[in-house]
Each structure stands twice: as structure tokens, then as C-alpha cells.
Amino acid sequence: MIAAIDAMGQALENFHIEGLGQNIPFLAAVMDQERFRSGRLSTSYIKDEFPEGFQGTAPDDFQKDLMTAVACAVHRVIAGRAAGGRLRDDWVVIGAGEHRPVVLETSEEGLKVVLLDEGRVLTLGQVDWRPGLPVFRGVLNGRDFACAVQPAAEGYLIRHRAATSRILVLSPRSAELHNMLPPKTAADTAKLVISPMPGLVVSLDVEAGQSVRSGEQVAIIEAMKMQNIIRAERDGVVKAVLVASGASVAADEVLIEFG
Known part of the structure; x- marks a missing residue:
């Protein structure tokens, strides 16, 4: 099994797609992940191993x-x-x-x-x-x-x-x-709900003008045949919903903006 996983990892290195959203880095991370390689899998694998969504890995x-x-x-x-x-x-x-x-x-x-x-x-x-x-x-x-x-x-x-x-x-x-250049200030994303992965918008549970509590479900994204619940990370009022149900979204695409 390990040989097959290594072969898949090598194939992913050589695979290139332009224009469309894709999850090659995520699949590559899975191929290198210790739990996956050991075969200790379950339907909660992605939720367990990537609870905050997939943000890439640090280079070894x-x-x-x-x-x-x-x-x-x-x-x-x-x-x-x-x-x-x-x-x-x-x-x-x-x-x-x-x-x-x-x-x-x-x-x-x-x-x-x-x-x-x-x-x-x-x-x-x-x-x-x-x-x-x-x-x-x-x-x-x-x-x-x-x-x-x-x-x-x-x-x-x-x-x-x-x-x-x-x-x-x-x-x-x-x-x-x-080295003398001042560090760049990171973009403020506190008022944004961002898709953690490429996928399909199954549902949007809020609309402009609606008050939302931290932890409240705001959308569902389907990826790899699994539905991922997206929750608000802060209290606020929805300023704009930027995607529609049924739309395909890329990783890091803004879904909802708070006022």
C-alpha cells in the first residue's frame, strides 16, 4: 500500500491544471500524512486532520x-x-x-x-x-x-x-x-467568510442584513463528496453574500462579507 501511495504522490507532483480550481496540494498533503499512510481512516478523517480547513504545509x-x-x-x-x-x-x-x-x-x-x-x-x-x-x-x-x-x-x-x-x-x-524593507501588513480578513477549499456551494444560510452569531452555520461547501459546514467566526451583520447556491468556488474565495 505504501508503494501505491508513494506512486500517487509522485504522479501528483507531475500533474498540472490551469484555469480551474483544483485540490492537488491537498491531495499531496494527504499522501504524505502519517495517519493516511497507516490506513487508520474513517469518514471523519478530513474533519479530524484538517479542522481549520487546508492551508497548505510548511516546507520540510x-x-x-x-x-x-x-x-x-x-x-x-x-x-x-x-x-x-x-x-x-x-x-x-x-x-x-x-x-x-x-x-x-x-x-x-x-x-x-x-x-x-x-x-x-x-x-x-x-x-x-x-x-x-x-x-x-x-x-x-x-x-x-x-x-x-x-x-x-x-x-x-x-x-x-x-x-x-x-x-x-x-x-x-x-x-x-x-532586509531593510518594512514588513507587509497582512490583509484584514476578520469581516470575511472565506472558502477553505475548492468545492460546490450546496447552500447559503444567511442573507444581506441578517445578524449572525459566532459559530452559526452560514454555508455548506461540498468537496470530495463530503459536505463541509462553514461557520461564522465572529458576531456581526451580513453586508453582502458574494456567491450563489450551486456555484463552484476556489480555495480562499470570499463567500460572505460582514459590515
Whole structure:
């Protein structure tokens, strides 16, 4: 059974969908989840393991290395085109909660990413990627992988299984200046009811102008053939209902707004 689960996890890494809402990261998280892999399942599995909905997972050590190496390889190609192939070898990789000074070297094995502060070398070989491809495939230190890559307003968004991070590859001076930027203020979602997953709106139980108590049911979302009750997290008056029953919604889509 474990071999089948691992094969499914590998298949999910290589699967890419654009335009439509999808739950590939969630399925990948399930494939890696200890309880699922042990076979201790029940109809309450999702509610038990993801009581607050699915928000992705934090990258583990391998995924941090993967994101570092992939970002360096992607940046080397894209920036190299703009610079006519003349690129520096020393960079700072920022993302996944870390700042990693690196030196890049090309060898017969592939791209070597020397982690200066850690005394380790990441070897990225057998790369199958070119600008415009949404999936990056390669071998990192002997381990096959595939991950989703897309350019962001700043850096690159890289997702491996259920972990997603925005990764920047900067010159040492640019990284120094980047550290001086004030932190961004998180968006205030206190007055919003947000869909925790992609799914189908089975019912909406409130309307504009209605007073709602914290914990009161406001909607039902069907996902993976299960109905998920969405409850208000605060007292308030409904300002607007932004979706309709029967509509398909994406993860993090706003369903209801309070005044």
C-alpha cells in the first residue's frame, strides 16, 4: 500500500491544471500524512486532520533545498538571457523563512549550489525545464522530483506537493537592501467568510442584513463528496453574500462579507 501511495504522490507532483480550481496540494498533503499512510481512516478523517480547513504545509528540509536549487536554476536561465549569458556566481536565496548565501557552479553532474553557511552542496541534475513550462522536473542529490514553478511580481512561486513558497534570488547587495524593507501588513480578513477549499456551494444560510452569531452555520461547501459546514467566526451583520447556491468556488474565495 505504501508503494501505491508513494506512486500517487509522485504522479501528483507531475500533474498540472490551469484555469480551474483544483485540490492537488491537498491531495499531496494527504499522501504524505502519517495517519493516511497507516490506513487508520474513517469518514471523519478530513474533519479530524484538517479542522481549520487546508492551508497548505510548511516546507520540510528537503523541500527547502529543492526550492533553493530550483530557484537558482530558473534564475540562472532567465537572468542569463537578459545578461547575454554573463552572470555572477554568488547569490543570496531568500524564501521559506531563510536567507541562504550560495555560490553556483556548473559540473558534469549538473548545477551545484554551494550553501556557504551550511557547508553543504546541492546537486541538481537531469533538469527538464525551459521558460514558460509550469512544471520543473529534475534530480536533487539523487532524488527525483517535480514541482510547479511560476514567476511572481518578485521572485518565483515554487510548489512541491503541499508546500508553496515565494523564492527570491538576489545579489548580496540587493539582499542586504531587501532586509531593510518594512514588513507587509497582512490583509484584514476578520469581516470575511472565506472558502477553505475548492468545492460546490450546496447552500447559503444567511442573507444581506441578517445578524449572525459566532459559530452559526452560514454555508455548506461540498468537496470530495463530503459536505463541509462553514461557520461564522465572529458576531456581526451580513453586508453582502458574494456567491450563489450551486456555484463552484476556489480555495480562499470570499463567500460572505460582514459590515
